[in-house]
Every structure is written in structure tokens, then in C-alpha cells.
Amino acid sequence: MTRLREEVKKALSCKRVSWALTRFADNYVVAREKAYAGKDFAVLRQRVAQIKEETIARLEELAEQFVREATRRGAVVYRAASAEEARAYIADLARAKGIKTVVKSKSMATEEIHLNRFLQEQGLEVVETDLGEWIIQLSGQRPSHLVMPAIHMSRQEVAELFRRQIGVEVEPEISQMVQLARRELRKKFLSAWMGISGANVAVAETGTVAILTNEGNGRLTTTLPPVHVVVVGLEKLVPRLADIVPILEVLPRNATAQILTSYVTLITGSVPAVDPEGNYLPQKELHIILLDNGRTRMAADPVFREALKCIRCAACLNVCPVYQQLGGTFGAVYTGGIGVILTAFFTGFEEAAQLQELCLGCQRCREYCSANIDLPGLIEELRRRVVAKKGVGPAARVALAGILPRRRLFHGFLKTAARMQAPWVKEGKLCRLPFFPELTEGRALPPLSSVPFRERTAHLPRPQSPRGKVVFFSGCLIDYVFPGIGEAVGRVLAAMGRELVHPEGQGCCGFPAWQAGLPGTFARLAQQNLAALAEIEAEAVITACPTCTVALKYLYPEVLKGDAEWAELTRVLAEKVTDFSSFVWERREELLPFLAPIREKITYHDSCHLKYTLRASCFPRELLLAGGAELKEMEPAELCCGFGGSFTLKFPELSRAILERKLQAIEGSGAETVALDCPGCLWQIGSVFSGKTKHTAEILAASLKYPQAP
Amino acid sequence: MAEREELISAFSAQAQALGAEVYRASSPEEARALVKRLIEATGVRRVALASSPLLAPLNLALVIEAAGAELVKGSLREQAEQAEMGITAFELAVAETGTLVQDATELDTRLFSMLPPIHLALIPVKGLVANLEEALNYWLAKGEIPGYMAFISGPSRTADIERVLTIGVHGPGRLLIVLLGEEEAELND
Numbered sequence: 078m079t080r081l082r083e084e085v086k087k088a089l090s091c092k093r094v095s096w097a098l099t100r101f102a103d104n105y106v107v108a109r110e111k112a113y114a115g116k117d118f119a120v121l122r123q124r125v126a127q128i129k130e131e132t133i134a135r136l137e138e139l140a141e142q143f144v145r146e147a148t149r150r151g152a153v154v155y156r157a158a159s160a161e162e163a164r165a166y167i168a169d170l171a172r173a174k175g176i177k178t179v180v181k182s183k184s185m186a187t188e189e190i191h192l193n194r195f196l197q198e199q200g201l202e203v204v205e206t207d208l209g210e211w212i213i214q215l216s217g218q219r220p221s222h223l224v225m226p227a228i229h230m231s232r233q234e235v236a237e238l239f240r241r242q243i244g245v246e247v248e249p250e251i252s253q254m255v256q257l258a259r260r261e262l263r264k265k266f267l268s269a270w271m272g273i274s275g276a277n278v279a280v281a282e283t284g285t286v287a288i289l290t291n292e293g294n295g296r297l298t299t300t301l302p303p304v305h306v307v308v309v310g311l312e313k314l315v316p317r318l319a320d321i322v323p324i325l326e327v328l329p330r331n332a333t334a335q336i337l338t339s340y341v342t343l344i345t346g347s348v349p350a351v352d353p354e355g356n357y358l359p360q361k362e363l364h365i366i367l368l369d370n371g372r373t374r375m376a377a378d379p380v381f382r383e384a385l386k387c388i389r390c391a392a393c394l395n396v397c398p399v400y401q402q403l404g405g406t407f408g409a410v411y412t413g414g415i416g417v418i419l420t421a422f423f424t425g426f427e428e429a430a431q432l433q434e435l436c437l438g439c440q441r442c443r444e445y446c447s448a449n450i451d452l453p454g455l456i457e458e459l460r461r462r463v464v465a466k467k468g469v470g471p472a473a474r475v476a477l478a479g480i481l482p483r484r485r486l487f488h489g490f491l492k493t494a495a496r497m498q499a500p501w502v503k504e505g506k507l508c509r510l511p512f513f514p515e516l517t518e519g520r521a522l523p524p525l526s527s528v529p530f531r532e533r534t535a536h537l538p539r540p541q542s543p544r545g546k547v548v549f550f551s552g553c554l555i556d557y558v559f560p561g562i563g564e565a566v567g568r569v570l571a572a573m574g575r576e577l578v579h580p581e582g583q584g585c586c587g588f589p590a591w592q593a594g595l596p597g598t599f600a601r602l603a604q605q606n607l608a609a610l611a612e613i614e615a616e617a618v619i620t621a622c623p624t625c626t627v628a629l630k631y632l633y634p635e636v637l638k639g640d641a642e643w644a645e646l647t648r649v650l651a652e653k654v655t656d657f658s659s660f661v662w663e664r665r666e667e668l669l670p671f672l673a674p675i676r677e678k679i680t681y682h683d684s685c686h687l688k689y690t691l692r693a694s695c696f697p698r699e700l701l702l703a704g705g706a707e708l709k710e711m712e713p714a715e716l717c718c719g720f721g722g723s724f725t726l727k728f729p730e731l732s733r734a735i736l737e738r739k740l741q742a743i744e745g746s747g748a749e750t751v752a753l754d755c756p757g758c759l760w761q762i763g764s765v766f767s768g769k770t771k772h773t774a775e776i777l778a779a780s781l782k783y784p785q786a787p
Numbered sequence: 788m789a790e791r792e793e794l795i796s797a798f799s800a801q802a803q804a805l806g807a808e809v810y811r812a813s814s815p816e817e818a819r820a821l822v823k824r825l826i827e828a829t830g831v832r833r834v835a836l837a838s839s840p841l842l843a844p845l846n847l848a849l850v851i852e853a854a855g856a857e858l859v860k861g862s863l864r865e866q867a868e869q870a871e872m873g874i875t876a877f878e879l880a881v882a883e884t885g886t887l888v889q890d891a892t893e894l895d896t897r898l899f900s901m902l903p904p905i906h907l908a909l910i911p912v913k914g915l916v917a918n919l920e921e922a923l924n925y926w927l928a929k930g931e932i933p934g935y936m937a938f939i940s941g942p943s944r945t946a947d948i949e950r951v952l953t954i955g956v957h958g959p960g961r962l963l964i965v966l967l968g969e970e971e972a973e974l975n976d
């Protein structure tokens with residue numbers, strides 16, 4: 078078992094964390110929606126993204142302007158190239174001034190450079206003043222969330238910590254503990270000679286830094302000590318003061334579903350102070366450290382520069398199904414999907430190379446990102462670079478690069494496997510798998526079908542006088558595990574008067590190879606499929622697997638764009654490819670007369686690719702409703718089922734934990750049937766749900782009035 | 788006029804939703820009486836008063852005394868530490884977000900609005916603007932922005948333990964806002 082998988086298992090063994098995170102996440106999604114009332118998130122985040130794009134393009138110029146302006150207003154600006162330089166600057170400053178006591182307000186940049194440990198080693202007393210950070214500091218842990226560092230701890234744990242570390246008896250009663258923190262930390266504020274803060278925004282035009290807090294510790298840190306040090310990453314720069322408005326509008330809403338934090342502080346240059354001895358200083362010392370530490374390198378990277386748009390709202394963590402299960406284990410200093418990318422540049426490639434495996438590519442974070450960052454896309458790119466550097470491991474290499482692109486070999490392999498699995502199949506379910514016993518623990522997986530779909534096409538119903546011809550791309554799961562879905566597609570389309578063609582030369586869409594970071598193998602598969610599909614003149618190319626649709630429609634053009642010969646073919650194919658439900662919905666008038674009412678209580682599960690990439694998850698719902706089904710929505714419907722292709726093989730326990738959560742949602746809906754449009758989700762959900770789990774095509778096909786089209 | 792009233796009610800609703808208490812006085816006499824009542828009602832004994840051109844004509848030192856409280860003395864730090872209530876003035880307020888906006892460059896303003904457990908904030912209704920953008924534009928139009936600007940929305944809060952909202956961590960646990968109205972405001976009251 079890999080070290081990472083060990084860590085994952087350990088994190089999963091503590092249910093408290095996932096309980097707290099999922100409970101927060103559910104409330105968050107609803108509260109956030111409310112906080113955006115009267116605002117258009119899409120427009121706002123576009124503005125944020127534009128501002129940040131300008132920042133990245135003009136990074137050096139803006140940094141210089143910021144230095145000029147802040148200096149003009151009395152600040153001292155230091156440009157630190159590395160974490161060491163930043164730490165040394167602060168330590169030297171403290172030493173030169175004879176400072177012994179420091180208060181800090183929450184700053185991820187200082188976490189990034191491990192400032193506290195360094196200053197403490199230099200003999201300084203450093204106190205975090207954000208309540209969550211203080212708790213984390215007292216407990217010797219590291220923050221588990223960008224915005225809510227102690228979200229993983231219970232009130233009892235905090236009370237126990239206070240008893241142990243401060244020596245004060247306190248009931249595990251939150252308001253009492255907060256008052257205790259106020260008293261303890263007030264003493265620190267009043268006696269500190271240096272305050273260290275981060276900044277949420279740095280404005281080049283005016284040399285201003287903006288700091289957002291709710292507790293007010295940011296204001297005290299920047300007001301009481303006579304020396305103030307700001308540590309701010311270069312990417313926090315924006316060109317103009319007016320640019321902070323969209324950031325102020327998005328950041329609190331996206332972070333904690335607040336319209337604005339209690340305090341927003343704009344500091345421009347030096348201001349008066351009184352020191353702990355009561356001396357009035359007309360000009361306090363303000364030092365601003367503009368931190369690079371890998372950011373310029375990131376800005377020079379054609380792909381990863383996009384991650385510099387991040388404003389650290391943590392929305393991507395809040396909604397991430399993996400983060401919800403693992404908390405801080407999914408990440409390093411910075412956590413979640415964005416943490417993986419930042420770790421690669423700020424900490425080290427090796428650490429990030431491990432962590433990237435934990436992203437199951439569900440796409441949900443992309444929907445919520447304040448800066449419109451394609452985080453799953455960036456993680457995929459990171460994976461490709463990891464694979465390019467280290468390879469994929471022998472088993473995956475054989476399976477993905479060796480067998481997958483050889484269609485006949487692949488086919489033969491699966492046929493043999495279908496025969497060999499017999500001893501483990503009971504009542505049509507796979508009960509225990511050799512090699513992967515974790516996969517079948519406590520659930521029954523569907524076995525490989527003894528007759529794949531490609532050998533069943535001759536028996537599909539055919540309309541007498543076809544109204545058109547459609548090509549069906551079945552994909553591996555339908556071909557070898559769920560041929561019944563393919564047959565259902567055939568029956569529905571026949572009722573609609575379509576002749577279904579299933580070209581023999583098609584194989585796996587290649588997504589597993591793409592996902593594993595093997596673009597070369599993926600391109601080979603793309604070419605094979607293109608050659609097989611392009612031959613046939615057809616109204617549309619239909620798939621009943623959204624992942625195949627995404628591969629054919631979006632990824633083929635991308636991976637083959639440099640090749641003139643293929644580019645045109647991919648473009649033509651991309652236009653014709655559509656998922657089953659969208660195709661039928663568009664032509665529903667042709668189908669509805671042939672449907673008997675669907676008398677089922679159905680809940681609909683959103684498959685990630687259907688919802689977030691194809692944006693088509695409304696169509697199956699509307700079809701089912703039009704067919705007479707009673708739709709009972711689960712909450713949340715869009716949460717991933719935890720399948721994620723090879724993810725479920727690599728992290729079976731994690732995949733299972735995410736699935737458990739989905740199962741709760743399904744059972745909470747009270748429906749008897751789960752409908753979905755993805756055979757992968759069907760594989761996953763069907764293995765644990767005690768009711769029926771069906772593809773939309775199967776539900777429609779079962780309701781056809783006539784088995785054969787008229 | 789009607790527009791101003793809309794801003795006032797939007798601001799009040801938003802600020803109250805955040806946990807602030809909003810009051811209104813349409814003349815200096817009313818303001819003085821209101822401040823006296825608020826000091827009495829909160830039962831505070833020691834009050835810190837920030838200097839401000841807006842507050843000067845109200846002569847609040849006398850009001851504080853009349854309410855049976857005293858004005859704290861000593862260095863600015865000592866005053867801020869001892870006071871149970873800090874009184875400061877704001878230039879602007881943002882209706883959409885329920886936010887008060889203040890040039891807090893002067894140390895008394897900055898300390899008195901943050902250290903005492905109760906913050907009494909006075910703001911002329913003519914300082915109400917619709918949104919954050921207008922607030923920022925106001926300062927931009929004045930030329931250089933102040934060295935220290937404070938945007939305050941409700942009392943100090945945290946949800947760092949188990950995500951349970953708790954009021955009054957490092958900053959004031961109570962925020963009392965007094966809107967100083969112009970004559971026109973009376974008509975609609």
C-alpha cells in the first residue's frame with residue numbers, strides 16, 4: 078500500500094473531520110446562494126479573472142509601481158525572492174529593534190514560509206491571534222483549511238487544549254471559550270512590539286494593502302504594535318484601487334457565504350501609533366514584504382500561470398468531495414485542489430506529485446471558483462508532467478498503454494476475464510475480486526458481461542422505414558459491463574425511427590489514459606476511433622456515457638489540434654457528438670407518443686461530466702418528468718459518487734467514503750429508483766444502493782408501449 | 788429624498804441583520820438625547836470619545852457626564868484599554884452591505900472603535916451611498932486615500948470553533964449606530 082493511501086486511510090478513520098466538513102459544505106452551498114442574491118456570480122468572477130489576468134501579464138511592472146507608491150507613503154518595501162529571504166528580513170528587523178514579542182493575524186503567506194517556527198527558533202515569542210490559528214498554534218498542528226484553520230476540531234478538544242496549554246479551566250462552551258481567547262490575546266496585543274499580517278489585496282496604483290477579517294484581530298495587529306510587517310504574495314497585486322471592489326464582492330461570499338467580512342482595512346503607507354509604553358509615534362514603521370517564492374516562475378509557465386489568479390477564497394475546498402472526506406490530508410500548507418498546484422511551485426514538485434493523485438476530477442470546484450480557474454484541468458496537466466517525469470507504474474503502463482490501444486487484444490482480454498470471473502459471480506454480482514479485495518468489500522459489483530454489446534447489435538430492433546441514421550459510440554463500460562444500456566438506447570432510438578449503427582472499429586474512448594496522464598496513448602485511441610466513426614454519414618454520433626462524450630467532443634480536438642490531417646476530422650466529429658439524453662430531449666415530440674407513463678418515484682444523480690462539462694443534466698430530468706415520472710430531488714444531487722475511473726482502484730476506501738455520502742443523499746430522497754446517465758456512476762452507486770439504479774435510456778426503454786417501433 | 792430614505796432603510800436592515808443596533812436622530816438635540824439614553828441603557832461608566840469635526844458641535848463630553856459616565860483619561864492606549872464604550876464618527880455608510888466607512892488614520896479613532904467592548908458609531912445620513920464602488924469613488928475623488936481606512940460591518944465575530952457564530956472576539960461585541968438625520972428626514976419618519 079502506498080504511503081499516500083495509508084495517510085488517506087488514517088484520515089478516514091476519524092469521522093469527525095468529514096462530519097464537520099460535509100455539514101459545513103451543505104450549509105455553505107445554500108447560504109452562499111443567498112449571499113449572491115441580486116448579484117451575478119458569473120459576471121463578478123469574470124471581472125475578478127480579468128483583473129488577475131492583467132496582474133499576471135504585468136506582474137513585474139505592477140510590483141515596481143507598488144514599491145514606488147508604498148514607499149512614497151512612508152512604507153519600506155522589501156522584495157523577497159524566496160522564503161529564506163523573507164524570514165531572514167523579519168528576523169533581522171526584530172533583532173535590530175530589540176523586539177521580543179510578535180502578534181500575528183492570519184496569513185497563509187507566512188504559513189507558506191514557515192515563519193513562526195523560524196522566529197521562535199530565534200527566541201521570539203510569536204502569537205497567532207485569529208482564534209482558529211491560535212487554536213492550531215496551541216495544538217501544534219497545521220491549518221486544515223485556507224479560511225477556517227481549525228474546522229476539524231470539536232469544542233471539547235478546544236476546551237481540553239485550553240486547559241492544557243493556558244492552564245485555565247473552561248467549560249466546552251463556545252462563547253466562554255471565545256471570551257477566554259479575547260482576554261488572553263488582548264494581553265498579547267497590548268504588549269507586542271511587532272505585528273505581522275498578510276494581505277488579501279495589494280494595490281499597485283496607490284501602494285495600499287487590504288486586509289479582511291471578521292474577528293478584528295487584523296485591525297489590532299495593524300494598530301497596536303509600533304512596527305507592522307505585511308507579508309504578501311506577488312499575485313495579490315491588482316492594478317487599480319477600484320479593482321478591489323469585485324474582489325470584496327466575491328471573496329467573503331465565496332469563502333463563508335458572507336456579504337462582507339466585519340472588517341475590511343485599507344492601509345496606505347505609514348500612520349501614527351503609540352507603543353506599549355505609551356509613547357506617541359507620528360509615523361509607525363510599516364514594512365511590506367512582496368513575496369515571490371516561485372510565483373514569477375509560475376507566471377512564466379504557460380499553463381500554471383492561471384493558478385496565480387487565485388484569491389484564496391477556499392470555495393474549491395468547501396465543495397470538493399475529496400477534501401470533505403480528508404480535510405487537511407488533501408494538501409500541504411495550502412489544501413485542496415488549489416493546494417496541490419501551489420505546493421508544486423511553492424514547496425516542491427515531489428510532494429505535489431503525490432497529492433495530485435487524490436483529485437478525482439469531478440469538476441465541481443471549477444463551478445465555484447472566484448477567479449474562474451480550471452483547477453481540474455491544471456491538476457490534469459500536473460499529472461501529465463508527473464507521468465512524463467516518472468512514468469505511470471508497470472501495471473498501468475501495460476493496461477493503459479499496452480492493451481487499451483490494441484482493440485482486438487483488449488477485446489480478447491476482457492472476454493477471457495469474463496470467463497475467468499465466473500467463480501466470484503453470485504446472482505449476477507461480483508462478490509469478491511482477486512487482487513482488489515477492497516473494491517468488493519461490503520458491496521456487489523456488476524461482473525463483465527459474457528456477451529459484450531458489440532456482439533448483440535444484430536438483435537437490436539430496426540425501424541421499418543428509418544427517418545435517419547445515428548452512430549452509437551458505446552464505450553467500454555457499456556460494451557463489456559452494461560450491454561443492456563446499449564440495447565435500451567437501440568430500442569428508444571428505433572421507436573424514434575432511427576437506424577443505429579455501431580461501427581466495429583471503435584474501442585475505448587481513451588479517457589482512462591488521458592486521466593492517467595498519458596496523452597500519447599490517448600491520441601492513438603482518438604485516431605482509431607475517429608477513423609472508425611468518420612466513415613459513416615450520420616445525423617449524430619451518440620454516446621450513453623458522458624465521459625465518452627467529453628472525450629470525443631472536447632478532448633479529441635484538443636489532443637489532435639496540432640495535426641492538420643486530424644484537426645478537420647475532430648472538428649466535424651465534435652459537432653455531431655451528443656449524449657443520449659440531450660439528443661432525445663431535442664426530439665422528444667418524436668418519442669413521447671410511444672411512451673407509457675413511467676410510474677416510478679425517481680431521484681436523479683448528476684454525473685460530473687454531464688453536469689459540469691456538458692451542462693446537460695437538466696435534459697434527462699425533463700425527459701423523465703415528461704414521461705410521467707415523479708421526481709424527488711436528492712440533496713445534493715451534484716455531489717460526485719466517488720467513482721472517478723481508476724481513482725476507485727487507487728483509493729478504494731476514499732472512493733467508498735464518498736459513495737457513502739452519496740448513498741445518504743439518495744436514501745434521504747425517499748425515491749425507489751436512482752436515474753443517471755453515466756455507466757461509471759451506475760457501476761458505483763448500483764453496487765451499494767438497495768433500490769434500483771438505472772440509466773435514463775433503460776427507464777425510457779422499459780416504458781415503450783411497443784417493443785418494436787411501428 | 789425618497790432615494791435617501793430607501794438607502795436608509797436598506798442600510799438599517801442590512802446592519803441589523805449583521806447584529807448592529809441602528810438608531811436615528813434628526814436634529815443635534817435629538818442626537819444628544821439619544822446618546823445620553825444609550826449610555827444610560829448600556830450602563831457603561833467609562834467612555835472614550837474620538838475627536839472629529841462631525842462630533843465637535845454635539846459637545847458629547849457634556850452628554851457623557853450628564854449620563855452619569857466619565858470621559859476616560861491618560862494616554863490614548865490607556866483610554867482605549869479602560870473605556871467600556873468608544874464613540875467615533877464615520878464619513879460614509881454603504882447601504883447594500885450595511886457597512887460603515889471611516890478614515891481611521893487618527894489614532895484615537897482607530898483605537899476607540901476597536902478596543903472597547905461597545906462601539907457607538909455616529910454617521911450623518913448624507914454620507915449614505917448605495918454600494919462599495921460608490922464609497923471607494925468618494926475617496927478616490929478626494930485625491931489621496933487616507934493612510935488607514937476602516938470598513939466596519941456589524942460587530943466583531945468568529946465562527947472558528949465548530950462553525951458556531953459567536954459575537955465579540957477581538958473587536959467590540961456591540962455596535963450601536965446612530966444615523967444623524969437632516970431636517971428632511973423628519974418628514975418621512
Ligand code: SF4
Nearest residue numbers: 397414436439440442
Ligand atoms: S475536481 Fe473534484 S476532486 Fe478534484 S479538486 Fe476539484 S472538487 Fe476536488
Ligand code: SF4
Nearest residue numbers: 387388390391393446
Ligand atoms: S482556486 Fe478559486 S475557488 Fe479555490 S481558493 Fe482560489 S479563487 Fe478560491
